Amino acid sequence: MGTQDKRDMASGDTAPVDQSGGSDPSLLIEMKGIDKRFPGVCALDQVDFDLRPGEVHVLFGENGAGKSTLINVIAGSFAADGGSYMFCGEKLGRLTPYHAREIGISPVFQEFSLAPDLTIGENLFLGRELASVGVLNKGEMRAQAKSVLEDLGFDLEPHARVGDLPRAQQQMTEIAKALLREVRVLILDEPTASLSERETDRLFEIIDRLKSEGVGIIYVSHRMAEIKRVGDRVTVLRDGRKIGTVDADAVSEENLVEMMTGRTFDAFFPKIEHRPGDVALATTGLTTKNRQVIDVDFSVRAGEVVGIAGLVGCGKSELARAIFGLHEITAGALMLYGKTITSPTPSQMLKSGLCYFPSDRVAEGLSLSRPIRENVSLAALDLADFASKGFLKIGSEKARAAAIVDKLQVVPLDTEKQVEFLSGGNRQKVMLSRGLARDINVFLLDEPTVGIDVGAKTEVYNLIKEMAEAGAAVVVISSELPEVLHLSNRVYVMHRGYLAAELTGEDITEANVLAHFFDRDHETEETSSKISEGSGP
Amino acid sequence: MSASVDGPDLSASRSHVWFFGFFAKYGFLPVILIALYVGFGLVEPAFFSGANALNIIKQSSYLIVLATAQMFVLLTRGFDLSLGMVVSMVSVASSLVMAGIAPNGEGPVIIALLAGVFAAVAIGAMAGAVNGICVAYFDINPFVVTMGMQGIAFGLATTLSGGFPVLDIPVLLNKGLAQGAWFGVIPPPVAVCLIILAASYFVLNRTVFGRSLYLLGANSRATEVGGIPWRRYNMLAYVICSSIAAIGAILITARAGTGEPSLGGGLVLQSIAAAVIGGVALRGGEGRVIHVVLGGLLVTVLSIGMNLTRVDGFLQEIVLGLVVVGAVFLDRLRLKIRL
Numbered sequence: 001m002g003t004q005d006k007r008d009m010a011s012g013d014t015a016p017v018d019q020s021g022g023s024d025p026s027l028l029i030e031m032k033g034i035d036k037r038f039p040g041v042c043a044l045d046q047v048d049f050d051l052r053p054g055e056v057h058v059l060f061g062e063n064g065a066g067k068s069t070l071i072n073v074i075a076g077s078f079a080a081d082g083g084s085y086m087f088c089g090e091k092l093g094r095l096t097p098y099h100a101r102e103i104g105i106s107p108v109f110q111e112f113s114l115a116p117d118l119t120i121g122e123n124l125f126l127g128r129e130l131a132s133v134g135v136l137n138k139g140e141m142r143a144q145a146k147s148v149l150e151d152l153g154f155d156l157e158p159h160a161r162v163g164d165l166p167r168a169q170q171q172m173t174e175i176a177k178a179l180l181r182e183v184r185v186l187i188l189d190e191p192t193a194s195l196s197e198r199e200t201d202r203l204f205e206i207i208d209r210l211k212s213e214g215v216g217i218i219y220v221s222h223r224m225a226e227i228k229r230v231g232d233r234v235t236v237l238r239d240g241r242k243i244g245t246v247d248a249d250a251v252s253e254e255n256l257v258e259m260m261t262g263r264t265f266d267a268f269f270p271k272i273e274h275r276p277g278d279v280a281l282a283t284t285g286l287t288t289k290n291r292q293v294i295d296v297d298f299s300v301r302a303g304e305v306v307g308i309a310g311l312v313g314c315g316k317s318e319l320a321r322a323i324f325g326l327h328e329i330t331a332g333a334l335m336l337y338g339k340t341i342t343s344p345t346p347s348q349m350l351k352s353g354l355c356y357f358p359s360d361r362v363a364e365g366l367s368l369s370r371p372i373r374e375n376v377s378l379a380a381l382d383l384a385d386f387a388s389k390g391f392l393k394i395g396s397e398k399a400r401a402a403a404i405v406d407k408l409q410v411v412p413l414d415t416e417k418q419v420e421f422l423s424g425g426n427r428q429k430v431m432l433s434r435g436l437a438r439d440i441n442v443f444l445l446d447e448p449t450v451g452i453d454v455g456a457k458t459e460v461y462n463l464i465k466e467m468a469e470a471g472a473a474v475v476v477i478s479s480e481l482p483e484v485l486h487l488s489n490r491v492y493v494m495h496r497g498y499l500a501a502e503l504t505g506e507d508i509t510e511a512n513v514l515a516h517f518f519d520r521d522h523e524t525e526e527t528s529s530k531i532s533e534g535s536g537p
Numbered sequence: 538m539s540a541s542v543d544g545p546d547l548s549a550s551r552s553h554v555w556f557f558g559f560f561a562k563y564g565f566l567p568v569i570l571i572a573l574y575v576g577f578g579l580v581e582p583a584f585f586s587g588a589n590a591l592n593i594i595k596q597s598s599y600l601i602v603l604a605t606a607q608m609f610v611l612l613t614r615g616f617d618l619s620l621g622m623v624v625s626m627v628s629v630a631s632s633l634v635m636a637g638i639a640p641n642g643e644g645p646v647i648i649a650l651l652a653g654v655f656a657a658v659a660i661g662a663m664a665g666a667v668n669g670i671c672v673a674y675f676d677i678n679p680f681v682v683t684m685g686m687q688g689i690a691f692g693l694a695t696t697l698s699g700g701f702p703v704l705d706i707p708v709l710l711n712k713g714l715a716q717g718a719w720f721g722v723i724p725p726p727v728a729v730c731l732i733i734l735a736a737s738y739f740v741l742n743r744t745v746f747g748r749s750l751y752l753l754g755a756n757s758r759a760t761e762v763g764g765i766p767w768r769r770y771n772m773l774a775y776v777i778c779s780s781i782a783a784i785g786a787i788l789i790t791a792r793a794g795t796g797e798p799s800l801g802g803g804l805v806l807q808s809i810a811a812a813v814i815g816g817v818a819l820r821g822g823e824g825r826v827i828h829v830v831l832g833g834l835l836v837t838v839l840s841i842g843m844n845l846t847r848v849d850g851f852l853q854e855i856v857l858g859l860v861v862v863g864a865v866f867l868d869r870l871r872l873k874i875r876l
Binding site for chain 2: 324326345346347348349350351356358363364365366367368369370374378379381382387390391392394434
């Protein structure tokens with residue numbers, strides 16, 4: 001890390017880093033005034049960015065802030081509409097992903113670029129196969145793949161089929177693929193989202209080694225602890241604009257959140273008065289048929305917000321889905337207001353006042369091509385407000401939908417507009433309106449703020465506050481840790497289907513939650529079973 | 538339509554808004570329909586005659602009935618390839634019932650006709666139920682299911698009839714359901730068609746079942762999460778489709794005056810074509826009764842117009858094929874305008 005960026009930036013506000021007018025050939029990447037527009041949105045607006053050799057430059061921001069767009073421009077996937085992009089002091093013209101790789105820019109995106117039916121070895125060489133006179137040199141590729149994997153210390157077999165691997169190993173394959181060739185700039189997009197602690201440690205070791213070799217690393221992450229651990233500088237983006245670049249050591253979490261959201265920390269996360277009453281929903285030993293939820297004891301009381309955190313695929317979402325009747329339950333009990341429910345179905349749970357709001361609004365939340373009105377009433381067509389004896393009451397439906405849309409301030413207020421024309425935040429509001437269209441006392445919110453802008457997030461948080469304080473039981477399942485940490489009265493952490501911890505009060509801290517993300521007991525169990533499986537002759 | 542709600546538009550752009558709003562809602566169809574009508578009339582003045590207009594309406598009513606049937610499954614993001622062969626099977630089976638009770642009109646004719654209609658709808662509903670159960674409950678692709686049903690229905694139609702038309706059905710069927718006019722003004726197929734259209738409009742727009750068809754066609758996962766029994770509704774869509782097709786089969790049988798195993802040949806393409814040309818979306822969740830009416834009229838105008846202007850029969854097939862592809866293309870364009 002250079003010394004010049006040790007300037008005082010504790011204020012966290014727009015601290016200029018490089019003011020030298022001309023281009024600096026010591027920089028790996030220097031971007032000035034980058035613009036990128038998509039139909040209807042300005043994804044990047046006059047963004048400056050630079051990367052020095054041997055540093056980790058963290059990109060921080062909300063979903064939709066422009067992080068992905070920026071790394072896509074850097075990697076040549078998108079062409080910028082304006083601005084200049086210098087690489088090692090040379091101006092780059094029209095960059096293609098192929099050309100970017102040629103000059104040593106290697107991206108690892110969240111969406112994997114692996115061919116699931118090919119082996120790890122074949123994937124590493126995908127598109128750049130070693131060949132002589134058009135004939136593949138398989139032996140050489142196998143040898144190189146093996147040496148790269150060993151060099152990285154990844155426990156991967158080159159001949160394993162990628163589609164059979166767990167997500168973490170696919171992620172490592174993707175990283176190995178990026179490092180196969182000479183690399184000068186490595187782009188990592190949320191690389192640890194699916195890695196275990198051990199694998200994460202290994203990745204950080206690799207990052208340290210690459211840094212010492214002078215490789216510049218662009219690191220997209222949400223996790224505060226990680227930013228502190230590997231980051232040198234942090235650039236915060238919001239709504240396509242660069243808010244500032246700060247020193248990772250000197251900046252506090254509050255500062256970063258305030259930069260990211262443009263609001264004070266307290267205004268962003270409302271203070272919720274939890275008044276836990278009777279147990280609204282409880283499970284004992286809940287286990288699903290697909291074994292994504294195993295032996296879970298969980299409860300939520302009326303008047304409190306309970307968070308569930310955990311890695312992608314840890315079963316936190318499946319728990320809520322099982323309670324709502326979307327996954328088959330094979331063992332354990334489910335109690336709603338003290339009443340045992342044996343095999344829940346969505347319609348039965350809705351009638352009992354429990355509603356699950358799915359994380360993927362497009363895939364299973366909304367009927368996009370239908371108007372707002374029909375989506376508001378979608379889960380309440382059995383109520384007298386909307387229909388009787390199978391016949392719709394259009395007039396009454398219109399009035400109810402208009403009132404709800406007005407309360408949630410959905411834009412546009414026109415209830416006849418198709419949902420597909422709405423922004424992410426407004427789509428989310430339309431889905432949440434389901435909770436208002438009928439009497440719901442237990443809300444299961446699965447990633448309630450994924451893909452929505454800051455303003456809408458605040459509104460969703462305030463809605464959660466309002467519901468909890470009005471006596472509803474609210475469960476927030478989220479991969480956004482701050483959300484879980486700051487809204488919840490209690491936090492459950494799940495790991496590989498099991499409940500790993502329940503945290504209350506002062507114990508609700510990022511460090512505590514993260515510690516249970518990789519519960520060691522289960523992990524060793526799992527690894528040992530893997531070894532015994534794979535150790536056959 | 539929706540664009541005009543957005544705010545105080547300048548009066549200068551009103552007509553512009555209205556123009557695009559009209560296309561967004563109805564597509565290009567009404568314009569093309571009028572252009573075709575005038576075009577054919579200019580080439581062949583007989584096309585403008587009142588008798589021809591009546592003929593167009595009468596002939597299109599058969600197609601509109603079948604396209605309405607098809608629309609119920611198109612809305613659910615499915616389609617029914619067996620529709621044509623179900624029409625053949627129903628035609629033969631109901632003719633055999635009628636001919637059995639009152640051969641050549643000798644016997645209780647009214648009972649024979651009622652029994653024929655009942656048998657038709659029952660057989661149609663059964664074929665639809667098999668389709669629907671396979672699609673909705675066993676998650677088999679509608680293409681495979683209805684293709685299979687097409688084979689079954691074709692086999693049954695030819696086996697039952699021995700491959701020959703069923704000739705000895707009561708003449709009253711033809712007289713009552715194909716000729717003349719009900720209440721002195723309205724041709725029977727047109728009347729039946731209007732009744733089906735009105736009932737379909739009501740079901741689709743005013744019942745929970747109809748609403749659910751749109752919702753599940755747009756996103757079946759969302760209806761599941763919303764607690765709607767979508768599988769049952771999806772299955773029922775196929776039952777309704779085949780039942781309406783069975784009524785269409787009776788009308789066509791009445792027109793032919795015989796039970797025909799070869800009746801259904803081109804009807805699948807035509808029914809899907811009419812619906813899709815009209816603006817029913819192949820991706821499900823979108824389509825109105827008016828779309829089917831416009832689409833049915835267009836296909837009929839095209840075919841009668843080409844007959845009157847003596848366009849070669851095979852060339853007509855080519856034109857119909859092109860129009861279907863063109864209609865889907867225009868539909869994409871309509872989506873863009875709406876955006």
